[in-house]
Amino acid sequence: xxxxxxxxxxxxxxxxxxxxxxxxxxxxxxxxxxxxxxxxxxxxxxxxxxxxxxxxxxxxxxxxxxxxxxxxxxxxxxxxxxxxxxxxxxxxxxxxxxxxxxxxxxxxxxxxxxxxxxxxxxxxxxxxxxxx
Numbered sequence: 069x070x071x072x073x074x075x076x077x078x079x080x081x082x083x084x085x086x087x088x089x090x091x092x093x094x095x096x097x098x099x100x101x102x103x104x105x106x107x108x109x110x111x112x113x114x115x116x117x118x119x120x121x122x123x124x125x126x127x128x129x130x131x132x133x134x135x136x137x138x139x140x141x142x143x144x145x146x147x148x149x150x151x152x153x154x155x156x157x158x159x160x161x162x163x164x165x166x167x168x169x170x171x172x173x174x175x176x177x178x179x180x181x182x183x184x185x186x187x188x189x190x191x192x193x194x195x196x197x198x199x200x
């Protein structure tokens with residue numbers, strides 16, 4: 069059984085609030101203040117969940133440099149009050165950083181859902197690529 073520390077619980081809450089503020093900022097026509105606050109909360113929560121060292125090593129791996137530069141560059145652009153351009157850069161960087169995780173997530177959702185159509189769709193999206 070995996071034990072979750074108090075810091076990780078706090079990090080999940082902070083990350084949840086960050087995602088909420090990002091979605092709310094998008095809903096309010098790319099409000100730059102809400103998006104910037106959501107980005108800062110998301111990154112802070114992530115570092116609480118997995119730790120500062122693991123966060124740093126995740127973002128600054130050699131093969132993830134392009135995704136990291138787009139994601140963190142998008143955060144900076146949002147902080148400089150260019151929210152639409154910043155969110156486009158962040159989205160590209162996010163998909164580039166987490167592209168190895170998507171097949172695993174789709175596989176889990178395909179096995180977890182009992183709805184035949186969704187199960188088949190998630191298995192098709194899972195594909196054959198690995199996390200590495």
